[in-house]
Amino acid sequence: MxxxxxxxxxxxxxxxVVGLLAFGSxxxxxQSDAARAQALDETIRCPQCSGESVAASDAPIARSxxxxxxxxxxxxxSDEQIRDYLSSPNLYGQEVLLDPVNKGFGALVWGVPVAxxxxxxxxxxxxxxxxxxxxxxxxxxxxRSLVEEARRGAGADPS
Amino acid sequence: xxxQDRPAAGGTPPPPGRRRTAxxxxxxxxxxxxxxxVVLATRKPASTDPHNSALVGQPAPVLxxxxxQGNRVEMGDGSHFVVVNFFAAWCTTCVQEHPQLxxxxxxxxxxxxxxxxxxxxxxxxxxxxxxxxxxxxxxxVVYDADGRTAVAYGMIKVPETYxxxxxxxxxxxxxxxxxxxxLDSLIAQAKRQGA
Numbered sequence: 001m002x003x004x005x006x007x008x009x010x011x012x013x014x015x016x017v018v019g020l021l022a023f024g025s026x027x028x029x030x031q032s033d034a035a036r037a038q039a040l041d042e043t044i045r046c047p048q049c050s051g052e053s054v055a056a057s058d059a060p061i062a063r064s065x066x067x068x069x070x071x072x073x074x075x076x077x078s079d080e081q082i083r084d085y086l087s088s089p090n091l092y093g094q095e096v097l098l099d100p101v102n103k104g105f106g107a108l109v110w111g112v113p114v115a116x117x118x119x120x121x122x123x124x125x126x127x128x129x130x131x132x133x134x135x136x137x138x139x140x141x142x143x144r145s146l147v148e149e150a151r152r153g154a155g156a157d158p159s
Numbered sequence: 160x161x162x163q164d165r166p167a168a169g170g171t172p173p174p175p176g177r178r179r180t181a182x183x184x185x186x187x188x189x190x191x192x193x194x195x196x197v198v199l200a201t202r203k204p205a206s207t208d209p210h211n212s213a214l215v216g217q218p219a220p221v222l223x224x225x226x227x228q229g230n231r232v233e234m235g236d237g238s239h240f241v242v243v244n245f246f247a248a249w250c251t252t253c254v255q256e257h258p259q260l261x262x263x264x265x266x267x268x269x270x271x272x273x274x275x276x277x278x279x280x281x282x283x284x285x286x287x288x289x290x291x292x293x294x295x296x297x298x299x300v301v302y303d304a305d306g307r308t309a310v311a312y313g314m315i316k317v318p319e320t321y322x323x324x325x326x327x328x329x330x331x332x333x334x335x336x337x338x339x340x341x342l343d344s345l346i347a348q349a350k351r352q353g354a
Contacts, residue, residue: 060247060317064306064307067305090212
């Protein structure tokens with residue numbers, strides 16, 4: 001396969017992956033208040049339950065938090081303001097957020113995998129390039145004499 | 160052993176350059192791991208003591224909602240302690256602690272140094288009325304219709320009881336049932352410290 005065709009394959013894969021990621025994370029237009037509240041409810045943990053969002057739980061406090069989210073959305077508060085209010089230390093703390101915040105120490109959760117991926121990809125690329133360059137090296141006179149010597153040794157050995 | 164550290168064909172040891180790279184990589188990974196452990200070990204644990212709510216030391220949130228019975232309770236007017244009790248009629252611990260609250264309220268209504276107020280959390284107004292009708296007690300009861308007061312207090316599960324000092328600051332949080340003795344000794348201690 002020619003170099004150009006091989007690269008074309010990689011480019012197609014990269015375009016498809018980036019396209020799908022962009023499609024998946026795209027915010028579709030202005031959401032209705034109910035949809036926004038529902039989306040927020042799904043990111044907030046029910047403090048009384050184990051690992052359940054307030055959207056999924058029917059516990060009294062989950063209902064109270066859903067009401068609070070709906071009221072704050074109707075008041076025009078931003079998603080961040082609502083999440084900050086509920087996760088303030090006086091109320092339920094950071095543990096109430098099901099998806100970690102992307103600032104401060106919580107940013108590590110998002111940053112470390114990305115950094116690991118980039119570093120690994122870079123290292124693999126460099127190493128492959130290195131191996132490829134070595135593979136293209138021409139045999140030297142010293143290599144030939146080594147092989148010749150080994151052959152003679154094998155020929156002399158009767159076993 | 161790393162692939163690149165494997166002795167080359169013929170048994171010759173890896174060149175010193177590769178060894179150095181491996182050492183540096185291992186050192187970097189090691190330092191990062193140690194830093195991570197140090198940071199995690201020195202952070203506040205996620206499960207904090209429920210009796211030491213972060214609300215302790217903060218101004219008590221306003222009790223919003225209609226009063227099912229009794230007069231509006233003012234907090235922070237400097238004259239008395241306020242005990243805020245979150246309850247629901249369906250909660251058995253609430254039924255169990257009710258006689259304790261009754262005894263506490265009866266005594267402090269005489270001395271005038273503390274007021275009790277109950278907040279209906281996760282139940283209907285009618286159930287709350289029936290509860291007080293069946294179990295007695297005539298102190299103020301707020302109906303927290305949409306749960307905003309419960310959320311403002313960071314309440315998790317009934318019953319929860321918050322003690323507010325005369326200045327309007329939360330001084331303690333009881334998760335689960337409370338007794339008259341516990342409330343009395345807490346208020347006595349707060350008075351001694353305030354004096």
